[in-house]
Amino acid sequence: MKLLNVKSVDEVKKVINNNFQCIGRTEYLPLWDCLFRVLAEDIFSPETLPPFSRSSVDGYAVKASDTYGASDSLPAFLNFTGEIKMGKSAGKINPGETKYIPTGGMLPQGADAVIMVEYTEKVDKQVYIYNQIAPGENVIKAGDDVKAGELVLPKGTVLKEAELGSLAALGINKVPVYGKPVVGIISTGNELVSFDTEKLENGQIRDINSIILSAMAQKFGAQVILGGIRSDDFNSILSGAQNLLSQVDILLLSGGSSVGTLDFTAQVLRELSDEILVEGIAVKPGKPTILAKKGNKAIWGLPGHPVSCMMIFGYFGEILMDVLKGNREMKIKKTCKGILTRNIPSSAGRTELVRVRVEQAQEGLKVTPVFGKSGLITTLIGTQGFIEIPPFKEGLENGSIVEVVLWN
Amino acid sequence: MKLLNVKSVDEVKKVINNNFQCIGRTEYLPLWDCLFRVLAEDIFSPETLPPFSRSSVDGYAVKASDTYGASDSLPAFLNFTGEIKMGKSAGKINPGETKYIPTGGMLPQGADAVIMVEYTEKVDKQVYIYNQIAPGENVIKAGDDVKAGELVLPKGTVLKEAELGSLAALGINKVPVYGKPVVGIISTGNELVSFDTEKLENGQIRDINSIILSAMAQKFGAQVILGGIRSDDFNSILSGAQNLLSQVDILLLSGGSSVGTLDFTAQVLRELSDEILVEGIAVKPGKPTILAKKGNKAIWGLPGHPVSCMMIFGYFGEILMDVLKGNREMKIKKTCKGILTRNIPSSAGRTELVRVRVEQAQEGLKVTPVFGKSGLITTLIGTQGFIEIPPFKEGLENGSIVEVVLWN
Numbered sequence: 001m002k003l004l005n006v007k008s009v010d011e012v013k014k015v016i017n018n019n020f021q022c023i024g025r026t027e028y029l030p031l032w033d034c035l036f037r038v039l040a041e042d043i044f045s046p047e048t049l050p051p052f053s054r055s056s057v058d059g060y061a062v063k064a065s066d067t068y069g070a071s072d073s074l075p076a077f078l079n080f081t082g083e084i085k086m087g088k089s090a091g092k093i094n095p096g097e098t099k100y101i102p103t104g105g106m107l108p109q110g111a112d113a114v115i116m117v118e119y120t121e122k123v124d125k126q127v128y129i130y131n132q133i134a135p136g137e138n139v140i141k142a143g144d145d146v147k148a149g150e151l152v153l154p155k156g157t158v159l160k161e162a163e164l165g166s167l168a169a170l171g172i173n174k175v176p177v178y179g180k181p182v183v184g185i186i187s188t189g190n191e192l193v194s195f196d197t198e199k200l201e202n203g204q205i206r207d208i209n210s211i212i213l214s215a216m217a218q219k220f221g222a223q224v225i226l227g228g229i230r231s232d233d234f235n236s237i238l239s240g241a242q243n244l245l246s247q248v249d250i251l252l253l254s255g256g257s258s259v260g261t262l263d264f265t266a267q268v269l270r271e272l273s274d275e276i277l278v279e280g281i282a283v284k285p286g287k288p289t290i291l292a293k294k295g296n297k298a299i300w301g302l303p304g305h306p307v308s309c310m311m312i313f314g315y316f317g318e319i320l321m322d323v324l325k326g327n328r329e330m331k332i333k334k335t336c337k338g339i340l341t342r343n344i345p346s347s348a349g350r351t352e353l354v355r356v357r358v359e360q361a362q363e364g365l366k367v368t369p370v371f372g373k374s375g376l377i378t379t380l381i382g383t384q385g386f387i388e389i390p391p392f393k394e395g396l397e398n399g400s401i402v403e404v405v406l407w408n
Numbered sequence: 409m410k411l412l413n414v415k416s417v418d419e420v421k422k423v424i425n426n427n428f429q430c431i432g433r434t435e436y437l438p439l440w441d442c443l444f445r446v447l448a449e450d451i452f453s454p455e456t457l458p459p460f461s462r463s464s465v466d467g468y469a470v471k472a473s474d475t476y477g478a479s480d481s482l483p484a485f486l487n488f489t490g491e492i493k494m495g496k497s498a499g500k501i502n503p504g505e506t507k508y509i510p511t512g513g514m515l516p517q518g519a520d521a522v523i524m525v526e527y528t529e530k531v532d533k534q535v536y537i538y539n540q541i542a543p544g545e546n547v548i549k550a551g552d553d554v555k556a557g558e559l560v561l562p563k564g565t566v567l568k569e570a571e572l573g574s575l576a577a578l579g580i581n582k583v584p585v586y587g588k589p590v591v592g593i594i595s596t597g598n599e600l601v602s603f604d605t606e607k608l609e610n611g612q613i614r615d616i617n618s619i620i621l622s623a624m625a626q627k628f629g630a631q632v633i634l635g636g637i638r639s640d641d642f643n644s645i646l647s648g649a650q651n652l653l654s655q656v657d658i659l660l661l662s663g664g665s666s667v668g669t670l671d672f673t674a675q676v677l678r679e680l681s682d683e684i685l686v687e688g689i690a691v692k693p694g695k696p697t698i699l700a701k702k703g704n705k706a707i708w709g710l711p712g713h714p715v716s717c718m719m720i721f722g723y724f725g726e727i728l729m730d731v732l733k734g735n736r737e738m739k740i741k742k743t744c745k746g747i748l749t750r751n752i753p754s755s756a757g758r759t760e761l762v763r764v765r766v767e768q769a770q771e772g773l774k775v776t777p778v779f780g781k782s783g784l785i786t787t788l789i790g791t792q793g794f795i796e797i798p799p800f801k802e803g804l805e806n807g808s809i810v811e812v813v814l815w816n
Contacts, residue, residue: 031603035623049785051608086640087599089610104599104712106611145784153789160815161623161722162788165616165714168603169785191495191512195439195576200459202497203514208573215443215569232494304512306573314569330768332792334742334814360738376553377457377577380570381561384740406742407568 003280003288008391009315009351012291015277016319019293022326023249025179031167034159036221037177038326043153045170049146052090053107057138060120060127061093061101061111064135076129080122084108098127107139114138146170156328181324183217184248185210186227186240188255188265189304194229208377209254209302209309216313219408220321222250237268241299245272249297249324252313255288255304265301266290273299282350282391286312298324307380311353314407334406336385338365344389344396352389356404357382367402383407411688411696416799417723417759420699423685424727427701430734431657433587439575442567444629445585446734451561453578457554460498461515465546468528468535469501469509469519472543483529483536492516506535515547522546554578564736589732591625592656593618594635594648596663596673597712602637616785617662617710617717624721627816628729630658645676649707653680657705657732660721663696663712673709674698681707690758690799694720706732715788719761722815742814744793746773752797752804760797764812765790775810791815 007015026040055061062078070076078098084090084105092109093099099108107114112135119131146152152170153163159177167175192207193200200206207229214224227244230237237253245251253265269276273292281289285308290301298320302309322331338358346352357368369387370379385406389396396402415423434448463469470486478484486506492498492513500517501507507516515522520543527539554560560578561571567585575583600615601608608614615637622632635652638645645661653659661673677684681700689697693716698709706728710717730739746766754760765776775795778787793814797804804810 031619032622035626047608050613052610085611086597087601087609087611087613104597104613140784145786152786161620161627161718162791164623165620165718166785166789168616168619169614169714171603171606171608171614173604189494189512193495195579196581198579200579201495202460203493203495205458205495205512206577206579208576211439211576212569212573214440215572218443219569306577310569310573330766330792332744332766332773332814335744336740336742358738358740365740376548377574378553378560381574383570384738406740 005276005278006280006282006287007278008282012278012281012316013319015291016316017323019277020296020298020320020323022178023181023296023324024326026176027179028174028176030174031164034164034175034177035161037159039153039155039157039159040176040178040326042151042155043167043172043175045146045148045150045152046172047146047170048143048148049169050140050142050144053142054140055101055103055105055107055114055138056140057114057116058103059101059114059116059138060098060129061090061108061114062098062129062133063093063095063111064113064133064137066096067113067115067129067132070129070132072130075121078127078129080125080127112136112139154328156326158327158329178326180221180223181249181321182225182247183213183222183250183252184225184227184244185213185217185252186230186237186244186254188230188232188237188253190232192229208306209304212306212310213252213254213302213313216310216317217321220318221325222321232264234264234267237264238271241268241272245294245297245299250320251297251299252302253300254302254309269299269301281312283312284347284350284352286353287350306377307355310380311355311386315353334408335403336365336406337401337403338367339363340396340398340400340402341366341368343398344369344387346389346393346395348394349391351391354387354389355379355383356385356387358384358404367404413684413686414688414690414695415686416690420686420689420724421727423699424724425731427685428704428706428728428731430586431589431704431732432734434584435587436582436584438582439572442572442583442585443569445567447561447563447565447567448584448586448734450559450563451575451580451583453554453556453558453560454580455554455578456551456556457577458548458550458552461550462548463509463511463513463515463522463546464548465522465524466511467509467522467524467546468506468537469498469516469522470506470537470541471501471503471519472521472541472545474504475521475523475537475540478537478540480538483538486535486537488530488533488535520544520547562736564734566735566737586734588629588631589657589729590633590655591621591630591658591660592633592635592652593621593625593660594638594645594652594662596638596640596645596661598640600637616714617712620714620718621660621662621710621721624718624725625658625729628726629733630729640672642672642675645672646679649676649680653702653705653707658728659705659707660710661708662710662717677707677709689720691720692755692758692760694761695758714785715763718788719763719794723761742816743811744773744814745809745811746775747771748804748806748808748810749774749776751806752777752795754797754801754803756802757799759799762795762797763787763791764793764795766792766812775812
């Protein structure tokens with residue numbers, strides 16, 4: 001296959017961001033089913049929070065002006081009129097009166113402050129106040145947190161534990177979230193048989209890209225439809241791809257290892273799509289990658305080598321998924337820093353993604369690149385992340401400090 | 409409540425590692441259900457991989473010695489005896505013969521190397537070879553990747569896409585993994601009502617810790633049983649906790665905001681457990697945290713304030729979960745570095761966990777602490793992670809470079 005439209009890694013990111021948009025399908029789901037889903041609408045508070053003024057300490061609810069001038073030597077005397085119970089209405093106090101209030105308890109009408117129990121003494125029906133306090137002290141006022149009608153969470157927010165807790169606090173227990181993008185996966189190659197084939201015939205290889213891509217797509221928050229294996233035949237790949245494309249938002253075709261397969265994939269993408277966006281990426285591994293679009297659907301032709309296939313979908317797949325999911329949050333790379341244990345050669349003009357093992361050593365984290373022919377399965381495992389060597393750099397030196405992008 | 413056994417953050421981590429062990433329950437699951445599960449047994453390869461010697465290029469399969477001395481000016485001539493098909497047996501070649509072989513194709517008997525198509529020319533029934541090659545060149549030998557009987561993945565490995573792919577390649581499609589730890593959650597407090605209560609009565613607050621803890625437990629790979637809300641009453645909390653403890657590996661009791669609730673929780677933990685391991689942690693927020701054990705079951709008394717509750721379970725819960733899950737992989741903190749935008753005061757003698765917003769700025773990432781009374785819901789949201797200020801430090805300065813531990 002001739003690669004006619006090779007783009008840099010950064011260009012491919014831009015192509016993804018410029019050519020696709022949120023899938024826009026919306027579901028109303030109970031909070032329990034919303035972990036890591038993306039809000040499809042701005043959420044405004046239906047209530048004021050806290051709904052009533054609360055004490056932030058254990059003490060006595062007072063009108064602050066009743067304490068003015070009080071000191072150790074000259075306490076104020078207030079009439080004790082009862083105890084406020086958690087979860088119950090607090091009633092009221094009149095000037096010169098006080099009630100005991102626990103942390104979180106509702107402030108009674110007539111009170112505007114709470115004096116900590118440490119500065120008081122209860123003697124029969126009276127409470128001696130040994131300190132003066134200002135209005136509002138030790139009180140969380142109604143609405144201090146959220147006011148009814150206020151924007152709480154904007155559209156595009158990813159719902160994590162804190163966001164779910166906030167919604168729950170406001171009595172919102174169903175929210176509109178975007179649907180999960182649907183990913184379809186087809187592997188191509190005459191030598192491939194399903195991975196659950198027990199006994200291989202001569203020349204056969206189990207298809208493992210389907211399970212690798214499926215696990216990654218799930219990790220990125222997608223729903224997966226498996227399209228199985230197609231033999232190296234234009235019509236066979238085309239009909240399988242056409243059928244699956246109608247059901248999905250992202251179609252992944254991963255080639256076998258032969259050059260012929262790649263050619264068929266390219267032809268199928270041309271036939272199926274409105275436009276080929278990328279035909280070759282200046283990256284190693286994974287150069288022979290194709291990206292096409294059909295409306296808002298993305299079609300990838302991925303390299304057949306498992307390592308290349310995994311690296312490319314890992315690197316670009318999550319970016320595309322976030323666009324389709326409507327995730328508007330800033331993405332922060334999860335990284336660690338460590339000391340490189342050997343030289344990594346690299347060619348200028350392309351990005352290199354080098355998988356690495358990270359180990360704890362006396363002097364900090366040790367980072368060791370995992371080389372090996374990309375067809376080998378054992379080089380797939382036991383890595384914690386990868387180093388990205390940009391195109392303008394020619395390798396990295398043993399002993400230098402490197403940044404490792406960690407797998408999720 | 410008096411905190412009688414306050415420990416440092418590092419001591420608590422040690423207590424967790426020393427007092428609990430893997431739950432040990434094993435399930436046999438198909439690979440599809442194993443993402444992020446932990447292997448319960450060493451996995452040895454049942455097969456040799458690749459099962460046959462393969463070509464790593466498109467070219468001609470040859471006996472290397474037939475090419476010795478070949479050059480541009482003096483090619484070797486071999487008899488063309490056919491094309492090897494992907495997925496099919498490759499047959500054999502005799503000395504002086506060659507077959508076309510695609511990348512990934514099976515090496516025929518009698519061949520020990522593959523010459524790239526670029527160095528050859530096919531003329532009728534003959535192939536001209538313009539270069540000499542050594543035995544083994546462009547060949548991945550049978551067993552180069554994995555030999556039958558070799559250890560592929562040790563017990564305690566977390567199964568991610570690469571590990572699942574490797575198992576699939578070897579024809580292993582069911583593996584023994586540890587069961588998911590079961591987490592039981594009870595919220596206590598007279599003021600609490602279920603979070604799906606539409607209209608609050610005076611003095612009532614919705615229980616949000618249940619949903620926060622449930623989301624986190626799921627994130628950490630646990631199964632959740634909700635035990636609902638118990639009022640501030642020793643017998644009520646005890647009977648609820650006792651009943652739930654029999655069904656779970658980790659029991660989480662989160663107090664309401666009143667001091668009384670905390671006391672009941674402490675009493676219940678003493679009654680239920682074999683041993684109180686931690687009673688107070690030198691950390692802010694979250695000091696009034698209790699950890700107890702009953703056999704290999706962990707019982708936590710967590711602070712009632714949502715922010716404290718979330719920070720403590722976020723910080724220690726994952727460590728405990730990894731112990732119970734049998735995860736033997738080294739944990740690497742996922743962090744980013746940025747510039748602090750204001751001073752953070754902190755007291756020596758305790759660890760401070762300060763939630764922060766991280767934003768992209770011209771000069772790099774900007775890190776802004778989120779303060780606010782810990783009862784406020786709105787301070788829960790919109791943070792990307794936290795800064796950990798160790799006990800020997802007294803605050804951090806505006807403009808300094810800080811490390812942010814990112815939420816998952």
